[in-house]
Amino acid sequence: MNNTVTKPANIAAIAIHGGAGTILRSAMNTAQEQAYHDALNEILGAGQKILADGGSALDAVACAVSMLEDCPLFNAGKGAVYTHAGTHELDAAIMDGATLDAGAVAMVEHVRNPILAARAVMENSEHIMLVGAGAEAFVAQHGVELVEPEYFHTEARHAQWLRARDKEGMLLLDHDATSQAAEIAPIDPDDKFGTVGAVAIDMHGNLAAATSTGGITNKRVGRVGDSPLIGAGCYANNRTVAVSATGTGEAFMRTVAAYDISARMEYAGQSLKEAAEQVVMDLLPRYKGRGGLIAIDAQGNVVLPFNTEGMYRGFAKVGETAVTAIYK
Amino acid sequence: MNNTVTKPANIAAIAIHGGAGTILRSAMNTAQEQAYHDALNEILGAGQKILADGGSALDAVACAVSMLEDCPLFNAGKGAVYTHAGTHELDAAIMDGATLDAGAVAMVEHVRNPILAARAVMENSEHIMLVGAGAEAFVAQHGVELVEPEYFHTEARHAQWLRARDKEGMLLLDHDATSQAAEIAPIDPDDKFGTVGAVAIDMHGNLAAATSTGGITNKRVGRVGDSPLIGAGCYANNRTVAVSATGTGEAFMRTVAAYDISARMEYAGQSLKEAAEQVVMDLLPRYKGRGGLIAIDAQGNVVLPFNTEGMYRGFAKVGETAVTAIYK
Numbered sequence: 001m002n003n004t005v006t007k008p009a010n011i012a013a014i015a016i017h018g019g020a021g022t023i024l025r026s027a028m029n030t031a032q033e034q035a036y037h038d039a040l041n042e043i044l045g046a047g048q049k050i051l052a053d054g055g056s057a058l059d060a061v062a063c064a065v066s067m068l069e070d071c072p073l074f075n076a077g078k079g080a081v082y083t084h085a086g087t088h089e090l091d092a093a094i095m096d097g098a099t100l101d102a103g104a105v106a107m108v109e110h111v112r113n114p115i116l117a118a119r120a121v122m123e124n125s126e127h128i129m130l131v132g133a134g135a136e137a138f139v140a141q142h143g144v145e146l147v148e149p150e151y152f153h154t155e156a157r158h159a160q161w162l163r164a165r166d167k168e169g170m171l172l173l174d175h176d177a178t179s180q181a182a183e184i185a186p187i188d189p190d191d192k193f194g195t196v197g198a199v200a201i202d203m204h205g206n207l208a209a210a211t212s213t214g215g216i217t218n219k220r221v222g223r224v225g226d227s228p229l230i231g232a233g234c235y236a237n238n239r240t241v242a243v244s245a246t247g248t249g250e251a252f253m254r255t256v257a258a259y260d261i262s263a264r265m266e267y268a269g270q271s272l273k274e275a276a277e278q279v280v281m282d283l284l285p286r287y288k289g290r291g292g293l294i295a296i297d298a299q300g301n302v303v304l305p306f307n308t309e310g311m312y313r314g315f316a317k318v319g320e321t322a323v324t325a326i327y328k
Numbered sequence: 329m330n331n332t333v334t335k336p337a338n339i340a341a342i343a344i345h346g347g348a349g350t351i352l353r354s355a356m357n358t359a360q361e362q363a364y365h366d367a368l369n370e371i372l373g374a375g376q377k378i379l380a381d382g383g384s385a386l387d388a389v390a391c392a393v394s395m396l397e398d399c400p401l402f403n404a405g406k407g408a409v410y411t412h413a414g415t416h417e418l419d420a421a422i423m424d425g426a427t428l429d430a431g432a433v434a435m436v437e438h439v440r441n442p443i444l445a446a447r448a449v450m451e452n453s454e455h456i457m458l459v460g461a462g463a464e465a466f467v468a469q470h471g472v473e474l475v476e477p478e479y480f481h482t483e484a485r486h487a488q489w490l491r492a493r494d495k496e497g498m499l500l501l502d503h504d505a506t507s508q509a510a511e512i513a514p515i516d517p518d519d520k521f522g523t524v525g526a527v528a529i530d531m532h533g534n535l536a537a538a539t540s541t542g543g544i545t546n547k548r549v550g551r552v553g554d555s556p557l558i559g560a561g562c563y564a565n566n567r568t569v570a571v572s573a574t575g576t577g578e579a580f581m582r583t584v585a586a587y588d589i590s591a592r593m594e595y596a597g598q599s600l601k602e603a604a605e606q607v608v609m610d611l612l613p614r615y616k617g618r619g620g621l622i623a624i625d626a627q628g629n630v631v632l633p634f635n636t637e638g639m640y641r642g643f644a645k646v647g648e649t650a651v652t653a654i655y656k
Contacts (some may be wrong), residue, residue, distance in 0.1 A: 100582040100615060105551075109458055126577045127551045131435055131459055134550020222462020223455045224434075231559045231584035252454045254428040258560035259584040260591070269597035287428060 011300030014047035014057075014200040015315035016040065016064050018074040020246045020292040023310030023326055029049040036073060037324045043067045044322040047200060052318045057200040057208035057242070058096050058119075065092070065115040065210040068196035072154045074312070075111055075194020079154045082161035088152040090214055091228035092118040097207030097236035104129040104228040110136050110146045115212045117144045118228070128230065144217025157217070164218035168212025169304050195227050199236070199243025199296045203318070207242040207298065209234050209258075214251075231259035238298060240265045241272060246311065247291010251284050261295060274298040280305040337627030342375035342385075342528040343643035344368065344392050347404040348574045348620040351654055358518030361454040364401060365652045368642040371395045372650040375528060382647045385528040385536035385570070386424050386447075393420070393443040393538040396524035400482045402640070403522020405441055407482045410489035413549050416480040418542055419556040425535030425564035432556040438464055438474045443540045445472045446556070456558065485545070492546035523555050525562070525572025527624045531646070535570040535626065537562050537586075544577075553577025559587035566626060569576025569600060570592045574639065575619010579612050589623060600625040608633040609632040 018040065046067060047060040050286045069077025080088045092114035093104035103122025106129065117139040121130050124142045140146050195213040202208075211234040213227040226233035226249035233249065235258035236242035243258040252258070257279055264275035274296050284291070285307060292306025295312060304313045304325075314324035346368065352452045373397060385431075397405025397414065416589040420442035421432035424430040431450025435456065439445045445467040449458050451471045468474050523541040539562040554561035554577035563586035564570035571586040580586070585607055592603035604623050612619070613635060620634025622641060632641045632653075642652035 102582055125548070126578065127548065127553075128581050129550065129552040130550045131552050132550050134548055138548065138550070220453070220455065220458065220462060220466065222458045222460050222466070224457040224459050225455075229557055229559075230581050231557075231587065235584075253456050253558050254430055256563075256584060256587040259559065259587060263588065263591035263595055267591055312366065 003146065011201055011205070012051040012203040013296060013300050013315060014044060014051060014060050014064060014198060015294040015296055015302050016043055016047070016196070016306060016313065017196045017244065017246055017292070017304070017310030018068060018196050019194045019292045020262035020306045020308045020311035022308055023312070025327060033326060036326055039071050039073055040312065040324040041322050044314050044324070047198065048316045048318060048322065050127050051200065051202055053191050054203060057206045058094070060200040060202065061208045061210040062094060062115055062119055062266055065212050065291055066113045068198070069113050069115060069212055071234050074196045075214045076196040076212040078152060080152050081157050081194060081217040083215070083221050085216050086161065087123035087221070088149060088214060089221065090114040091210070091212070091224060092162040092211040092212035093228040093230060093234040094118045094122060095208065095230060095234055095236040097209070097238040097242055098124070100237060102128050102230045104230065105131070105135040105139070106224045106228045107132045107222065108135050109138060109149055112145045112147045112151065115210050120144050122140055129228065137260040160217050175273045176177045195233070195246035197234070197294060198209040198244065199242035201242070201296050201298070201300050205298065207236045207238050207296065209236040209242040209244050211244045223274060226257070229253060231256050233258060235259045235262055240319065241295050241297045243293055245291065245293040247284070247308070248289055251287040251289025252288055252291070253281055255279070255289065257284060258293070259270040265297070272301050273303055276305050280307050330365060339529055339533070340531040340632055340646040341624060341628050341643060342372060342379060342388050342392060342526060343573055343622040343630050343632060344371055344375070344396065344524070344641065345572065345620065345622045345632070346396060346524050346640030347522045348634045348639035349637045350636060351640070361654060364640055364654055367399050367401055368640060368652040369650055372642050372644040372652070375526065375623040375647060376425060376644040376650065379528065379530055382531060385530040385534045386422070387453045388528040388530065389536045389538040390422060390443055390447055391525040392526035393524055393540050394441045396526070396569045397441050397443060397540055402524045403542045404524040404540040406480060407485060408480050409485050409522060409545040411543070411549050412546050414489065415549070416477060416542060417549065418442040418540070419552060420538070420540035421556040421562040422446045422450060422538040423536065423558060423562055423564040424450070424652055425537070425566040428565060430456050430558045431465040432558065433459070433467070434556045435460045435550065436463050439467060440473045440475045440479065443538050448472050457556065488545050502527055521579055523561070524576035525574065525622060526620050527564070527570035527572050529570070529624050529626070529628050533566065533626065535566050535624065537564040537570040537572050539572045554580035554585070557581060561585050561586060563587045563590055565590050569623050569625045571621055571623045573621040574618065575612070575636070576617055579617025580614040580619070582615055583607070583611055583617065585612060585617070586621070592593045592626070600629050601631055604631045604633050608635050
């Protein structure tokens with residue numbers, strides 16, 4: 001690298017998350033930890049390569065989230081949690097910060113990569129959000145791969161669902177071990193928030209965000225959380241910030257959390273760090289909001305705050321080594 | 329009235345809308361206009377009475393929107409438009425500005441009053457948004473009335489749907505007569521945005537908002553617009569404002585329009601009037617956003633801006649005569 005490298009090339013970066021919650025060191029062994037670090041590094045590397053080759057932030061986040069969906073370690077796509085009815089209902093959203101174009105799907109049951117379905121809605125329809133069978137019929141016409149529900153099955157999630165059903169009347173948020181679950185077992189690896197997401201800025205200065213989830217283990221059929229909602233769990237705007245959130249979705253919906261970070265930056269003049277800290281550490285907890293988010297601003301600054309024990313996360317600037325982490 | 333009347337009693341007020349779009353005087357006759365004014369006045373009167381009796385803003389907006397849903401003149405509940413498949417898919421949201429509690433349903437097909445279903449979700453579940461059959465099953469358990477799809481049928485909407493299907497490849501936004509439709513018929517009473525909504529402040533200073541819709545005539549099955557999305561088509565916060573929107577839903581979603589008004593007031597120090605004008609007259613048109621909104625701030629100020637030819641609308645302060653209007 002020399003001083004002819006332009007500023008835009010330096011700011012290109014991607015950040016990803018694989019869910020936040022009570023991820024206790026004592027409940028993980030070294031091999032498990034390494035599997036998460038390896039997956040995060042591989043996915044960051046793929047996103048980094050797209051950005052280094054001059055690709056768009058939109059392509060980078062779509063690629064990263066589709067890889068997170070394909071990885072059974074995370075609660076999205078393959079490895080998604082089970083609903084109360086023993087089914088999978090998947091939600092995703094994507095947003096292009098250059099145009100404010102956005103696409104989302106919710107309650108899809110046969111889409112291998114919900115994030116690619118969200119992108120198909122964004123690029124091929126006049127709508128932003130399509131839900132259920134109507135969404136599946138539309139995206140199939142636009143080349144998005146459909147699969148049988150069995151594709152999403154993993155033994156670990158199925159066992160988690162069976163245990164959740166045994167704990168009458170409670171939901172398990174993928175990776176969370178507080179509340180009722182904590183009373184039962186202080187270290188409960190089942191009790192988790194599960195969402196995956198990516199945010200990126202490309203060398204042209206364009207921002208993008210993408211979020212995808214299987215929701216909450218044993219969730220009520222038909223429940224839609226923050227992940228597919230523009231402004232709640234996903235938001236991107238070139239003038240301010242790209243955000244992808246994970247956690248107790250309802251708190252992010254009530255506080256319009258992702259867009260609130262943008263609004264604090266645009267209207268109150270807060271820095272990315274100030275805005276993200278205030279939302280994650282102050283605002284969300286007032287509404288029982290537990291979780292975190294990843295965000296990249298228009299200057300390429302990256303933050304990954306969370307108010308839980310851990311969040312699977314990482315970021316990579318173009319030309320630099322990727323950084324991954326799980327715990328505080 | 330004398331000077332012992334307390335300030336809180338003076339600020340209690342309700343505003344309602346029945347959709348915005350190209351509502352041309354030349355396409356309406358006096359009897360039609362009178363029917364709309366009468367309906368708006370009756371509904372404002374009911375809301376006003378709740379507020380005058382010390383009732384909550386939440387009760388006032390739920391009552392007003394359920395009456396708008398029951399009235400076949402408006403595109404929500406009875407009188408909702410038809411989807412491409414000849415069905416009805418109804419969406420609604422409600423938000424309590426005192427607590428930021430919120431509830432929403434989308435794609436319900438058998439709920440007589442979707443706004444009451446949204447309220448049941450808010451009050452009886454840990455979730456904010458329930459969709460489709462899962463939503464219907466839940467709200468039925470909580471006393472919300474289900475009806476057969478035939479209940480929503482009206483001859484006028486059915487004829488509108490048949491005409492829409494004849495105009496290949498286009499959607500009709502309930503009350504809009506621009507774009508393609510305008511080329512076919514400059515004055516087209518079918519081409520409309522249809523949403524209903526209410527915002528209120530009660531004598532205790534609490535704000536609430538509610539929005540309900542049948543969506544877009546001939547819409548793709550599964551399309552969800554801004555109406556049931558907290559922050560897009562519905563938002564309430566005691567510290568700032570209560571907002572209910574109507575128009576091209578996707579523009580309101582991309583701009584997170586309802587919450588953006590709150591954010592401009594909270595973070596940029598804008599007045600309600602400034603914030604609402606900037607969103608409706610400047611921000612939304614940049615994203616092809618046509619429509620309007622109603623809003624009441626924490627001081628009881630009321631605005632009803634729209635960027636279309638007309639919006640069915642009205643407001644009533646407690647102790648004052650209601651005001652209703654259709655055109656600019």
